Amino acid sequence: MPLTFADPSAPSLPLHVVDKAALAAWRETLPAPAQAWLAGSGFAAGLGEICLIPGAEGALAGAVIGYGDAAARARGRFWLAKAAETLPAGAWHLEANLLPEEKEEAALGWLLAGYRFGRYRAATSAPGAMLKAPEGVDAARLEVIANAEALTRDLINTPASDLGPQELEAAFAGLAARFNAEVTVIRGQELLAQNLPMIHAVGRASPREPRLLEMRWGTEGPRLTLVGKGVCFDTGGLDLKPASGMGLMKKDMGGAATVMGLAQMIMGLGLKLRLRVLVPAVENAVAGNALRPQDILTSRKGLTVEVNNTDAEGRLILGDALALADEEAPDCLICMATLTGSARVALGPDLPPFYTDDEALAAAIAAGAARARDPLWRMPFWTPYDPLIEPGIADLDNAPAGSMAGSITAALFLRRFVTETPRFVHFDLYGWQPVAAPGRPKGAAAQGARALLAALPDILGAEVSKP
Known part of the structure; x- marks a missing residue:
């Protein structure tokens, strides 16, 4: 079901937003019965705390949600999502003195709270409360963003029994068809003929053919x-x-799901740019013809790679895809992958690292992450660690010995395949929400796409935001 705001012409009830410091003064503006009700309920305006407000005849007159204090707000995001999940069905509008960015966060959080993964079980707790888009908020834009994020969540949540390379290709083609984008697919043995040997090597043991998916959209910019x-x-x-x-390895296509979500945002908003999306789609399986430890592969780039762990397969398929992307030297090249457990050890599930050598690009992404409430953290392409990915017998080692700096060495490995594109950034995602949080149910998580969308005008020029 699409994530949308309420009809702006529909009758609606007020949802007051009150912080702790203003609670006493605000309560005095209410009729005496409502004041008594709030006092009796113990409502203290804690962040996300909700209380219904009765009218004179006992009918529902509205509700109030606590805005806490600055310290509480700094520790969370999408605080209004709780209201979307708990208020009675019907249309609601905000009665609040919020900054424009606060209104946008509140509205987006409400939309994201409406997501349910209902493919295998009918949703039993879908929110019935709908929000009218607050004044000054670009409702259409937020709906595009929320529904693109829902696409990412749906893809990651789907088990591998129903989402192998062929099904991912179908979803990719379906997305392209909605926006009249062009799709090219290279499958199976044709990967070798088209000089994509590492994608083939990783996926050849599965009966589900490996493939490279490519989408192109836009003619200017x-x-x-x-x-x-x-x-x-x-x-x-x-x-x-x-x-x-x-x-959780059904989520190992989280990078593909995330770039598809970001592509849907870009195309849905009609940004003025030329978009290319590349997804190497494989299943890393076990069979007699599987990739072996200490095999040496010759990549599309011509670099040889010693395979010292077949479980470090993501960087292999990305190496070929990045080399192909780099041949066109785009204005910006973005890689997104659920690549290492080391990133989770360093930063936890909520804070994906990104890597780039471009200071302006890093600053733009960090600013976009803050605006979009989509947290990220810059990590270094630490060149002194380069010898760790050089095994001696080949140009590169896909799995250096030891457990230190695993996310960094993986990023350094990928950087070797990008030599013609100065503006390159790699994201090491988790793609999963281990514990439910406001606007983010337990399960698949979209990370980084909203931050990048917010950053694109700074990365590529303000004109890209004008369709």
Whole structure:
């Protein structure tokens, strides 16, 4: 079901937003019965705290949600999402003195709270409360963003039994068809003929053919290329994962799902740019023809790679895809992947790292992340660690020995495949929400796309935001 705001002409009830400091003064503006009700309920305006307000005849007259204090707000985001999940059905409008960016966050959080993954079970708790878009908020833009994020969540939430490379290709083609984008697909043995050997090597053991998906959209403006890791399931290959490590591997195509969501935002908003999306889609399986430890692959770039762990497969398929993207030297090249557990150890599930050598690009992304309430953290392409990915027998090692700096060495590995494009950034995503939070149910999580969307005018020029 699409995520939308309420009809602006529909009758609606007020949802007051009150912070702790203003609670006493605001309460005195209410009729005496409502004041008594609030006092009796113990409402203290804590962040996200909700209380219904009765009218004179006992009918519902509205509700109030606490805005807490500055310290509480700094520790969370999408505080209004709780109201979307708990208020009675019907249309609501905000009665609040909020800054424009606060209104936008509140409205987006409400939309995101409406997401439900209902493919295998009918949703039993879908919110019935709908919000009228607050004054000054670009409702159409937020609806595009929320529904694109829902696409990302749907793809990651779908198990590998129903989302292998072929099904990911179908979703990719369906997205392209909605916006009249062009799609090209290279499958199976044709990957070798088209000089994409590492994508083939990782996916050849699965009966579900490996493939490279490509989408092109837009005829004018700067060139933006998105590359997303599409490992539809990762057993680890012959370096088989234990059960505890395999349990969430349906989400190993989270990079692909994220770039598809970002592409939907870009196309849905009609941004003025030339978009290219590349997704190497594979299943890392176990069979007699599987990639072996210490095999040496010759990549599209001509670099040789010693495979010291078949479970470090994502950087292999991305290496070929990035080399292909780099040949066109786009104005900006963005790589998104659920790549390493090391990133989670360093920063946890909510804060994906990104890597770039371009200071202006890094500043634009950081600013976009803050505006979009889509947190990210810059990590370094630490060149002194380059020797760790040089095994001696080949140009590169896909899995350096030891457990230190794993996210950094993976990023350094990918950087070797980008030599013609100065503006390159790599995101090491988690793509999963382990504990439910406002606007983010437990399960698939979209990370980084909203930050990048907000940053694109600074990265590529303000004209891209004008369709």
